[in-house]
Amino acid sequence: AQKITQTQPGMFVQEKEAVTLDCTYDTSDQSYGLFWYKQPSSGEMIFLIYQGSYDEQNATEGRYSLNFQKARKSANLVISASQLGDSAMYFCAMREGPSNFGNEKLTFGTGTRLTIIP
Amino acid sequence: KAGVTQTPRYLIKTRGQQVTLSCSPISGHRSVSWYQQTPGQGLQFLFEYFSETQRNKGNFPGRFSGRQFSNSRSEMNVSTLELGDSALYLCASNGQENTEAFFGQGTRLTVV
Numbered sequence: 001a002q003k004i005t006q007t008q009p010g011m012f013v014q015e016k017e018a019v020t021l022d023c024t025y026d027t028s029d030q031s032y033g034l035f036w037y038k039q040p041s042s043g044e045m046i047f048l049i050y051q052g053s054y055d056e057q058n059a060t061e062g063r064y065s066l067n068f069q070k071a072r073k074s075a076n077l078v079i080s081a082s083q084l085g086d087s088a089m090y091f092c093a094m095r096e097g098p099s100n101f102g103n104e105k106l107t108f109g110t111g112t113r114l115t116i117i118p
Numbered sequence: 119k120a121g122v123t124q125t126p127r128y129l130i131k132t133r134g135q136q137v138t139l140s141c142s143p144i145s146g147h148r149s150v151s152w153y154q155q156t157p158g159q160g161l162q163f164l165f166e167y168f169s170e171t172q173r174n175k176g177n178f179p180g181r182f183s184g185r186q187f188s189n190s191r192s193e194m195n196v197s198t199l200e201l202g203d204s205a206l207y208l209c210a211s212n213g214q215e216n217t218e219a220f221f222g223q224g225t226r227l228t229v230v
Contacts (some may be wrong), residue, residue, distance in 0.1 A: 035219065043206050045221035091161065095219075104151045104212045106219060107176050108161035 001116050004109035012115050020067070021112050022079040022094035029053075031098040034075040035106065039089040047087065048090075051075060059095050064093065079114075087116045122211045123166035130221045130228045136197040139225045141209030149173075149212035150192040150220070152184060156196050164207075167192050199229045 005024045011018045025034065036048040046073075049065045051059045059066040067076040079086055093106040119207055123142040131137050143150050151174075152164040163176040167186035184194040206226050210219045 008195055036144065037221070043208075043226065044223040045208055045210075047220055050218060052197050093161075101166070104149070104166045104168075104210070104219065105163045106153075106161075106210070107163070108153075110160050 002109075003013070003096075004094055005107035006092055006112050008112045009110075010113045010115070012117055014117050015084060016081055018078060018080045019082050019085050019114065020092050020097070021079075021092075021114065023075045023077065023109060025075060025092075025094050026075050027073075027096050029095065029096045033095040034068070035093040036064070036068070036075075036077045037091045037093065038086075039091060041088070045091070049077065064072045070117050077082075084118060087114060089113050119142050122209060122220050123227050124207075124209050124222035126147050126225060127223065128226050128228075130197050130230060132230055133199055133201060136168060136195060137199060138193055139207055139209075140228075141192045141194075141211075141222060143192070143204045143209075143211030144220060147211040147220075148190050150152075150190065151210040151212065152192070152194050153161045153210065154178075154205045155208060156202075157223075161208075164194065173188055196208060196227075202228045203227065 016085045032053045034051045038046045049059050049061045051068045056066050063080045065078045089111045091111045092109045125140045151166040156163045165184050166174040170186045181197045186192045202222040206224045208224045209222045212219050
């Protein structure tokens with residue numbers, strides 16, 4: 001079974017609208033972390049947001065928020081007021097196990113290509 | 119604070135050759151992870167180093183190896199290159215709290 005599933009290969013969104021990128025995960029660990037990254041055409045992976053499995057509040061970073069539904073094993077990224085510069089590939093990733101050194105491996109989903117339309 | 123630096127940015131090598139890629143993590147970060155990204159396989163974990171020790175390894179053949187130096191800089195080496203090794207190789211620098219993993223711009227390797 002896939003550990004990280006992103007079911008939207010591509011999305012087109014009008015500028016200034018909000019967008020939700022879906023991510024579901026599969027793990028039997030109680031402690032894990034969920035990450036979202038943006039990858040523009042240049043190739044660099046840009047860290048956006050992190051959610052720990054024990055965090056009670058949904059993570060937020062500026063226009064990015066993570067809609068964390070633990071029981072459903074869902075960690076959707078919400079981008080508010082989308083901008084043309086948001087056009088990129090977006091990857092959801094998971095680190096299984098507790099957050100200590102020796103456990104930095106991230107498992108990535110297949111990504112969603114987001115295109116913002118003017 | 120400088121980000122993660124990967125060198126070189128681009129490489130073209132011939133089948134059978136070997137290649138060495140370099141990654142300098144964010145100052146103060148002691149953990150470095152490597153990933154391979156291809157259109158067919160997506161992003162795959164290669165290995166992770168902390169304090170000059172390999173802590174974790176992905177499912178890659180022994181042709182892929184790495185090391186970390188005392189200043190936390192890391193290198194990965196691929197020997198006997200194959201066409202399928204053409205990929206974007208990304209290095210991640212991991213912070214102490216492990217709530218962040220910052221990537222470099224990557225090295226795009228083309229094997230011809």
